[in-house]
Amino acid sequence: MKEYKICIIGFGAVGKGVAKAISLKKDNIKEKYNANLKIVAAADSSSSAISSDGLDEELLLKTKEETGKLESYPNFGGNLNGMEILNEVDYDILIDVTPTNIETGEPALSLTLKAFEDGKDVITSNKGHLAIKFKELIATARENNVQFKYESTVGGAMPIINFVQETLNSCEVESIIGILNGTTNYILSRMTTEGSSYINTLNESQELGIAETDPTQDVEGIDAACKTVILANSILGVDAVYSDVDVTGISQITSEAISLAKKDGYLIKLIGEVSKEELKVSPRLVKQGSQYDLNGTLNMATVKTDLAGDVTVVGKGAGSLETASAILTDLINVIKMK
The missing domain is CATH 3.40.50.720 (NAD(P)-binding Rossmann-like Domain)
Structure with a gap:
């Protein structure tokens, strides 16, 4: 042995x-x-x-x-x-x-x-x-x-790198788009269901231990941007570094903006996009009931491939x-x- x-x-x-x-x-x-x-x-x-x-x-x-x-x-x-x-x-x-x-x-x-x-x-x-x-x-x-x-x-815990490299190794990956940070997903989900303000929801998530005492890396999109760089390099073969990512966080999202989106059948989520043309992290409108409609600290990613089409993985992004x-x-x- x-x-x-x-x-x-x-x-x-x-x-x-x-x-x-x-x-x-x-x-x-x-x-x-x-x-x-x-x-x-x-x-x-x-x-x-x-x-x-x-x-x-x-x-x-x-x-x-x-x-x-x-x-x-x-x-x-x-x-x-x-x-x-x-x-x-x-x-x-x-x-x-x-x-x-x-x-x-x-x-x-x-x-x-x-x-x-x-x-x-x-x-x-x-x-x-x-x-x-x-x-x-x-x-x-x-x-x-x-x-x-x-x-x-x-x-x-969400399988992504090994999954794509081993299970989808017959495919060429065109892009990966998803929710790559559990803390921001929790905050935006709570703001949507409770109608609460950003700062109150952030404070709540800190008390629960979901957000760090200094939440900057999460709420300003830094954590998700790091992940887009890792995916770009490891899966798409793009020679990228952190400074190549266009990053906008969620600290300016208001409960009013979330309420307006909700009335029209949309949610606001922090989305990371990885392709050979673009590396971007920003709040985006996504349809209610779509694969992006996830609550709590869940992460998800949709991998767009040439042979298998779109494959979506979901898992706990923290813990x-x-x-x-x-x-x-x-x-x-x-x-x-x-």
Whole structure:
């Protein structure tokens, strides 16, 4: 049986979801793929836990929940940072779930390049480095003969990148159009059903933990724009970066505008459009009852192909375990390629 030593850098909501998913599924993966998963290191922004014999996933989660820091993990807690861990720990696969930084791509960019240069496979949920350095990252992975997976960067649990590359690989994709951000979909859905103002709905979504304390990346369309760049590069082969996207967010949408649209049988949704001619994120009118008529944090994407016609996928675009499900899928795909 092959053993896979896993290093998780980033232990917020998604990182914890990855630990939980591994805890839930490791026995099934062992039986189905003859692979033994072992988390040998985990790190949050200020602390870490490291053990070559493997860390207990449930104890990691309990430690983080009760103390807020991984350094309190019994016997194996410490304060090494991400790069220090990569230099000192013997691991096979890096799972990078650090926060997205669209300006520099850090720390994910440096961590990923370091892992590649050391011959390690990488799975990420981080969009920042992909949105500004996609071509460089893919080229470096190939040069070092390692695998680089990033399904969870677009749509959370919604299958899109692997789905198109593997299931629709007989088709040429002409465009992808969809709702690529769960937070904005929740806000616009609530404004539509409740008639509430943007600011009140935003405050509500923050109280529920759907929107971040600083919601800028979501509500100004930055998150969705990153996803359009990743789709453009990975599926359409367009050499695009974040600055190539025409971006407008939802912060100027009023309840009056939503009410007027509703009277005419329309909804307002933040839509991302990906084609060889255009990369755009903006609020648009969509017909009630269409495939875009989704509530809550759901994401969707319609893939326009030459052979299969239009294929629409829908899934939860946010959530700890939901996003971790896509990361675990990538992990299984890495294992299958060994």
